[in-house]
Amino acid sequence: MRNENVKVVIWGFGAMGSGMAKMLASKTGVEIVGVCDRHEARVGKDIYEILGVDRGDRPSVIVNPNIEEVLTEKCADICLCATDSFTAKAFPRLKFVLEKKINVISTAEEMSYPQSQNPELAAELDKIAKENGVSILGTGINPGLIMDLLVVILTGCMTDVTHIEAKRVNSLSPFGPAVMEEQGVGITVDEFNAGVADGSLAGHVGFAESIRMIGDAIGWDVEKYETQMKPIVTNVDRKSPYGFAAAGNVAGVNMTGQGFVNGEVKIDMIHPQQIEPEMEGTFTGDYVTIKGTPEVNMSIRPEVEGGLGTIAMCVNMIPQVINADPGLKTMLDLPVPRAIMGDMRKMIK
């Protein structure tokens, strides 16, 4: 076992980045050596104070807005980059980290399979990573596990696959104001439709990635995919800690998507997200239904919570990314994610 702790830098200290820090603080054989974030409320503060976690004998880590100061060549084994949803926006940051010869895990949804929508940037990241002898992975709960990797592993016990349906019915109630706004919780149907038309309402980002990941994994040549985004209109007033939707307004978003193979829909994605789904009889869960031989009908009830799940996936993949050959990796290339209940150093080759 190596002597030194695994050293981690966190870039972006919002809900995801700070959640990862809290998780890392509960683990052994790993330490946070730097945090970069520009938010005024956090800059200059000790992360353990922000987290409300006893620092113990750990050195204090002060939030620094200047990445050039936080990230010097080989100062860490890995950087968790929790700043973006889109590959194009994340790209300059990811390039910067790789050129410091540091491995990266990105929370950007599109980075879970950048080959899908940004093949040139994916090739560029692969090249930069290899030149610098490090590796890069995008992951999270979804995309990253529930509607793609978990589907793929379940096809592993099948001799033949004819159709895949992945359905994630989740509650937005635990999320904060940013998610309420992104998903259109509380707005009118007209406002929702306008937001879809002008692209200001993102909804779930990831179908393009999950569909291609599944297709490439099992050898289906997905010639095109389509996605739809519809409002979930509530019939009753619904209230969550950070959201409110009056009867007749939008309680969330129903995202659907289809992957086509030889002109036929072979992959169906269904992902309604809303606050307080139980108020109208919707019960949350993750469902995978695969037609073929033998058929597989999987459910996880309730659904795996998105925030905690993403935090866990990113931290739990640290050893696999450090151990990987240099280059751009996806969840298809690496050994399976797993909880880290022992000394993280034992997991490093």
Next chain:
Amino acid sequence: MRNENVKVVIWGFGAMGSGMAKMLASKTGVEIVGVCDRHEARVGKDIYEILGVDRGDRPSVIVNPNIEEVLTEKCADICLCATDSFTAKAFPRLKFVLEKKINVISTAEEMSYPQSQNPELAAELDKIAKENGVSILGTGINPGLIMDLLVVILTGCMTDVTHIEAKRVNSLSPFGPAVMEEQGVGITVDEFNAGVADGSLAGHVGFAESIRMIGDAIGWDVEKYETQMKPIVTNVDRKSPYGFAAAGNVAGVNMTGQGFVNGEVKIDMIHPQQIEPEMEGTFTGDYVTIKGTPEVNMSIRPEVEGGLGTIAMCVNMIPQVINADPGLKTMLDLPVPRAIMGDMRKMIK
């Protein structure tokens, strides 16, 4: 993409080996180049005739009882070895294949994690594989996926794990006379107890492997494990295609097992197997319940069929084993299993 088909030899042409051959015959980019089996009814026959599969323009493959003739150095990319349940019994065969510089997938349950009960043989296989530049894996539906790898991947979305329960409730009805006998279907309770005492009733083989695999994966130091084997006594006459249990006799086996960490049971395995479970209100399924943060409650209903599942897992892992670095591998080391719906050659690096 490579030009030549992936070349496969199958050693053992019983239910598993012949099932793999049938599956391979439906795939592209792969061909069966040899089959070794000693069963009189099969020796000298063309496998496509035995399988009832149209040979098309494939060369005929004659079942040969002499492995020295079937397996010559580098004559195939991989050998599927479906001959044994126990590592010690499989060892000389596996060694023989590795020394011909051919990768191996073994269906032997103990080989799914030979580090558990045969660490010396595991180390020896690792050494032989490395010396010959090839790799070796043991897999199947269980051990191999349902009560271990699937558990591990589900812990991947958790920040903390406190207890794991894996439960596989399956029907033995689809199985043939050999399984009826191994599992004690139809015998009296006294005969069952005598069979457990003298070791002639094996029940499910794999708890020692699954428990250690989970523990090693997530960093729990499993200091000991225990297993129990009890008869499932039926209150009604139960009849399946190859089995019959009169009321008062044994319809199957209830296997349970526990993994201990720091004196506490942290891993519970529950695996009742019987014919016609529905006759007394038992519904089949695979269940994983993981306590911790967040909790995960997964079910697959009905359970993934064992025979087809094992056939699929072994065939579907062929590319991963060919692509692996030399040595002994487990399901923890390799990229996730996945169905093969395209040209297998595209999956070879």
